[in-house]
Amino acid sequence: MTETQTQQEFISSDDKLLSLVSHLSACLGGILVPIIIYFIQKDKSKYVAYNALSAILWQLIYILIILILSFGFIFIGVLIPTLSVATKSAEAPVVFIIFVISICAVIIGLVIFFLGYAIWAAIKSYQGELIKYPFIGNFAYKNVYGKNI
Numbered sequence: 001m002t003e004t005q006t007q008q009e010f011i012s013s014d015d016k017l018l019s020l021v022s023h024l025s026a027c028l029g030g031i032l033v034p035i036i037i038y039f040i041q042k043d044k045s046k047y048v049a050y051n052a053l054s055a056i057l058w059q060l061i062y063i064l065i066i067l068i069l070s071f072g073f074i075f076i077g078v079l080i081p082t083l084s085v086a087t088k089s090a091e092a093p094v095v096f097i098i099f100v101i102s103i104c105a106v107i108i109g110l111v112i113f114f115l116g117y118a119i120w121a122a123i124k125s126y127q128g129e130l131i132k133y134p135f136i137g138n139f140a141y142k143n144v145y146g147k148n149i
Contacts (some may be wrong), residue, residue, distance in 0.1 A: 011047050016126045019051035023122035027115050031059045042144075050144040051125045055118070057136040062114040066107065073103045 018037050025033035038052035076099060117133070124131045132141070142148055 009045075009047060011045075011128050015041075015045045015048045016128060018045075018048045019125035020122045022048070022052040022055040023118050023125060026055065026059050026062065026118035031056065031063070034059070046144050047130070050130065050140055051121075053144060054121070054131070054133050054136060054140040057140055058114070058118060058121075058133050061136065062110075065110060069103065069107055069110070073100075073107075076103075 018041060022034040022037050025031070034052040034055040038049055038056060041048040041052065077096075121131045121133065130141075132138070138148060
């Protein structure tokens with residue numbers, strides 16, 4: 001996909017740089033950067049539009065998953081101590097500690113995965129390759145290029 005797709009359209013160094021910035025904005029916490037790049041470049045460069053849209057969708061999924069885990073963490077974090085007080089259970093603090101450690105490990109693992117993949121995508125896009133994020137790559141490609149990969 002990468003070589004044949006990039007040979008069909010000329011990719012300037014500015015296009016590569018804007019694509020790099022779109023993906024790396026995930027590391028800097030700025031979803032507005034790829035949104036701005038997408039709307040400015042969507043009619044000028046399909047390559048930049050595809051990378052910016054992919055970065056937007058990837059960051060939205062990342063934010064959604066982190067929010068769900070955080071709210072679940074807060075809900076369960078309040079529920080377990082409350083139940084342990086109500087039932088006077090000696091095992092509840094141990095369960096709570098295991099829960100806290102496991103949720104923190106999952107959140108840290110997801111952050112490393114999402115940011116690592118965004119860095120990888122930034123490097124590949126700067127090299128002129130069309131990358132495909134899991135779950136959203138086909139959707140972004142179809143919206144920008146008008147056809148499936």
